[in-house]
Amino acid sequence: MTNQNPDNTHADNPALPPHASAQIAAMTGRDRLRRCVDDILTITALPTTWIGKGLDDIGKRLLDVVGPLLNVDFLVLRIAARQGERSTNITWFGRLAGLDDASGFRHDLIAMLGDVTSTLSATTLQWGTSTFSCVLQELNANIANGALVAGTRESFFPDEEDRVILRVAAIQAAVAIGQAFKLRDDNQAAIIRERNRIDDAIPLMAWFALPDGRADHLNTHFLGFLGYTREQAIGWNWMTALHPDDATTLKDTWLALLRSGRAGEAEARLRGCDGDYKWFLFRANPSYAEDGSLAGWYGTNTDIDDRKRTEEELRKSAAFLAQGQELTQTGSVWWRPSTDEIQWSDQAYRVAGLPVTQKPTVTMMFDRCHPEDLAQVRELISRAAHDGMNVDLEHRLLMPNGEIKYVHVVLQNIGLNAADPEFIGAVTDITARTIAERTLRRSEVLLAEGQRISLTGTFSWKVDTDELTFSDELNRIFGFDQNTVIDFDKIAARVYEEDLGLLAKKMAEVRSGGDNPDYDIRLFVDGRMKYVRVVGRIVQHLDGTTECIGAVQDVSAQRLAEQARDKLRSDLAQLARAMSLSTMVASIAHEVNQPLAGIITNASTSLLMLSQTPPDVSGAMETARRTIRDGNRAADVIVRLRNLFRRGVATVEPLDLNVAAREVIALLTNDMQRGRISLHSELSDSLPLIVGDRVQLQQVIMNLLRNSIEAMADISPSSRSILVRTEAEDDGGVKLTVSDTGCGLATLETDRLFDAFRTTKPDGMGIGLSVSRSIVEAHGGKIWATSGSAGGAIFGFSIRARRTQDSPCSKADR
Numbered sequence: 001m002t003n004q005n006p007d008n009t010h011a012d013n014p015a016l017p018p019h020a021s022a023q024i025a026a027m028t029g030r031d032r033l034r035r036c037v038d039d040i041l042t043i044t045a046l047p048t049t050w051i052g053k054g055l056d057d058i059g060k061r062l063l064d065v066v067g068p069l070l071n072v073d074f075l076v077l078r079i080a081a082r083q084g085e086r087s088t089n090i091t092w093f094g095r096l097a098g099l100d101d102a103s104g105f106r107h108d109l110i111a112m113l114g115d116v117t118s119t120l121s122a123t124t125l126q127w128g129t130s131t132f133s134c135v136l137q138e139l140n141a142n143i144a145n146g147a148l149v150a151g152t153r154e155s156f157f158p159d160e161e162d163r164v165i166l167r168v169a170a171i172q173a174a175v176a177i178g179q180a181f182k183l184r185d186d187n188q189a190a191i192i193r194e195r196n197r198i199d200d201a202i203p204l205m206a207w208f209a210l211p212d213g214r215a216d217h218l219n220t221h222f223l224g225f226l227g228y229t230r231e232q233a234i235g236w237n238w239m240t241a242l243h244p245d246d247a248t249t250l251k252d253t254w255l256a257l258l259r260s261g262r263a264g265e266a267e268a269r270l271r272g273c274d275g276d277y278k279w280f281l282f283r284a285n286p287s288y289a290e291d292g293s294l295a296g297w298y299g300t301n302t303d304i305d306d307r308k309r310t311e312e313e314l315r316k317s318a319a320f321l322a323q324g325q326e327l328t329q330t331g332s333v334w335w336r337p338s339t340d341e342i343q344w345s346d347q348a349y350r351v352a353g354l355p356v357t358q359k360p361t362v363t364m365m366f367d368r369c370h371p372e373d374l375a376q377v378r379e380l381i382s383r384a385a386h387d388g389m390n391v392d393l394e395h396r397l398l399m400p401n402g403e404i405k406y407v408h409v410v411l412q413n414i415g416l417n418a419a420d421p422e423f424i425g426a427v428t429d430i431t432a433r434t435i436a437e438r439t440l441r442r443s444e445v446l447l448a449e450g451q452r453i454s455l456t457g458t459f460s461w462k463v464d465t466d467e468l469t470f471s472d473e474l475n476r477i478f479g480f481d482q483n484t485v486i487d488f489d490k491i492a493a494r495v496y497e498e499d500l501g502l503l504a505k506k507m508a509e510v511r512s513g514g515d516n517p518d519y520d521i522r523l524f525v526d527g528r529m530k531y532v533r534v535v536g537r538i539v540q541h542l543d544g545t546t547e548c549i550g551a552v553q554d555v556s557a558q559r560l561a562e563q564a565r566d567k568l569r570s571d572l573a574q575l576a577r578a579m580s581l582s583t584m585v586a587s588i589a590h591e592v593n594q595p596l597a598g599i600i601t602n603a604s605t606s607l608l609m610l611s612q613t614p615p616d617v618s619g620a621m622e623t624a625r626r627t628i629r630d631g632n633r634a635a636d637v638i639v640r641l642r643n644l645f646r647r648g649v650a651t652v653e654p655l656d657l658n659v660a661a662r663e664v665i666a667l668l669t670n671d672m673q674r675g676r677i678s679l680h681s682e683l684s685d686s687l688p689l690i691v692g693d694r695v696q697l698q699q700v701i702m703n704l705l706r707n708s709i710e711a712m713a714d715i716s717p718s719s720r721s722i723l724v725r726t727e728a729e730d731d732g733g734v735k736l737t738v739s740d741t742g743c744g745l746a747t748l749e750t751d752r753l754f755d756a757f758r759t760t761k762p763d764g765m766g767i768g769l770s771v772s773r774s775i776v777e778a779h780g781g782k783i784w785a786t787s788g789s790a791g792g793a794i795f796g797f798s799i800r801a802r803r804t805q806d807s808p809c810s811k812a813d814r
Contacts, residue, residue, distance in 0.1 A: 499717070
């Protein structure tokens with residue numbers, strides 16, 4: 001418990017004589033009445049002394065007069081609190097002699113009284129061994145409420161005169177305090193009006209808030225910006241104009257200032273009457289009353305929108321610069337040689353591999369240089385410091401871990417004084433670029449060398465614009481100069497006439513969205529024929545354009561070697577056939593000559609024996625039997641020769657004719673590509689299995705295909721075509737036909753094509769078709785040939801389906 005107004009506490013009144021109460025009690029009734037009237041007059045005369053005084057002065061003067069008149073131990077004047085204010089307690093102390101701990105009593109009196117109530121009843125207050133009689137007189141006025149409390153240790157207190165004096169004193173106090181409040185309110189209203197007038201004159205947004213933080217006044221600039229009236233803005237209403245992202249932060253800051261009672265500031269955005277938000281700096285300062293209590297808050301809002309926008313742009317620029325430096329691995333530097341001042345950006349530190357806390361120096365820069373580059377770097381930096389010469393060089397850094405970095409350093413002199421250069425520049429980590437460039441150069445060298453060695457050039461064809469790009473090797477293959485602008489007319493002028501149609505067909509397929517091209521054409525360059533292989537890949541770009549990227553290989557040497565090989569193989573085959581025929585003929589002659597010689601000898605001997613006299617009939621008969629024997633030997637030779645051409649089936653197994661045909665087609669694919677022949681197959685999906693020798697039947701298919709290939713040797717490449725077709729027959733058999741667009745069968749009798757040694761080719765032996773017929777017939781089938789309806793020829797054979805036990809071996813062996 002504390003005395004809230006120690007300055008208003010008065011010491012004991014020493015003027016009162018001892019036993020004053022007893023003296024007053026001994027007075028006559030008339031004396032007491034006269035004394036009471038005098039006391040009342042004394043009190044009513046007080047207002048003339050406190051006119052214009054404040055509450056403290058009025059209360060002090062009142063208690064100083066009333067206390068001695070009542071001859072009490074203490075008086076307390078309590079003025080009740082009004083809205084926004086605290087209650088006021090003014091105390092007066094008289095005689096406290098003999099009281100236990102008088103100082104503590106003074107200190108704790110207000111707390112001991114607690115919340116006084118409006119009552120006129122006497123109460124008691126105990127302090128130690130002393131008991132105080134207390135009387136409370138309520139103060140009632142329109143603008144002033146409270147109570148006047150008197151207390152004494154005298155037992156007869158209060159008497160009627162004491163009550164009258166207290167009542168008069170309370171009335172006078174209420175009236176005086178009411179006038180003081182009104183005067184103070186009038187003064188405050190005038191002050192507020194003047195404050196508002198000044199606030200409105202201030203060329204910025206100013207405001208005043210009550211101690212609890214509620215806005216009480218906003219100047220015209222503030223209201224004009226918000227587009228609010230005073231009634232719409234006071235209290236907490238103005239906060240509705242805060243930006244949603246800033247409202248919570250500003251409110252928290254404002255509440256923290258209210259709790260601390262200290263000045264502060266914060267930044268936030270406010271929405272103006274035009275609907276746009278602007279940044280403001282909110283500043284608030286507390287204002288205190290004379291008694292030290294918080295009277296309110298004065299504040300201003302300063303427009304910082306331009307500054308904030310500038311700061312935001314600078315922040316973005318700094319962020320972009322830092323990000324750009326990090327992405328490009330480029331740091332910025334500033335250097336003033338005359339003062340040895342150097343500044344690096346964070347990225348420059350990262351490039352140099354140094355901590356940002358280390359102050360950069362020229363020596364530190366030299367320490368990072370590669371020893372082999374240090375002399376050059378020193379010379380250029382020295383000339384820059386002495387002459388102000390700009391620097392632009394690339395050199396290496398040697399890092400502590402042995403890593404080597406490549407950097408590009410650029411310094412630009414921006415100094416105005418030639419004798420005092422000032423440089424700003426950049427250092428870029430070009431390690432990855434340098435390594436990539438070296439790798440790229442090596443790759444280009446290897447690619448160019450590889451293209452030259454492999455005789456392969458590359459091209460790019462942008463299909464939508466017909467833009468063509470040739471590599472150096474491809475220009476050499478086509479015989480173009482390196483600076484020649486390539487177009488399709490120049491290409492067509494190099495392509496062999498018979499291949500122009502194929503080139504046009506492949507280009508049309510690419511334009512129509514076809515598959516990747518892969519074909520062979522011939523070129524005529526510098527008076528000689530070139531064979532080239534074209535391979536392309538179609539690329540669809542994200543922008544919707546199409547590009548054909550490919551390679552062209554000069555395969556002239558390969559084609560000439562293949563042609564020479566094929567001619568040599570043909571010559572060797574012809575020679576082998578001739579040698580085989582010669583051997584066969586010699587063997588036949590040898591085998592037949594022996595029995596024929598025996599027949600002639602035996603016939604001659606038989607004649608001699610019969611011409612004798614008498615004839616040797618028995619000897620002649622024996623000789624005739626030997627003649628018959630030799631004749632049978634000759635017949636056996638003929639049978640063996642026949643079996644040679646018929647070639648009995650050695651391996652019998654169920655087989656799929658489609659599978660056998662595909663294998664033969666695969667074997668002859670290279671021959672057809674060299675002959676530039678298009679082969680198509682129509683193989684039935686419902687063929688039954690047949691029983692026979694896979695190798696012999698594949699030999700038949702190969703013979704038919706080779707005949708077709710050789711028949712188209714003199715036909716234009718664009719017209720060369722072969723069709724292989726299989727189909728099931730009604731009797732359960734299978735049929736295979738080979739159709740070509742060759743020279744056809746002319747007037748040759750088709751039933752003689754399969755005779756031995758019958759051929760239409762200048763260098764043919766006439767054995768292949770004969771052998772094929774023997775194989776087909778040994779399998780119980782038939783073979784035929786006919787002219788095609790659109791030219792060319794059709795060869796085919798059919799074999800009926802058999803069970804495994806119906807093997808053709810026995811028939812072929814007979």
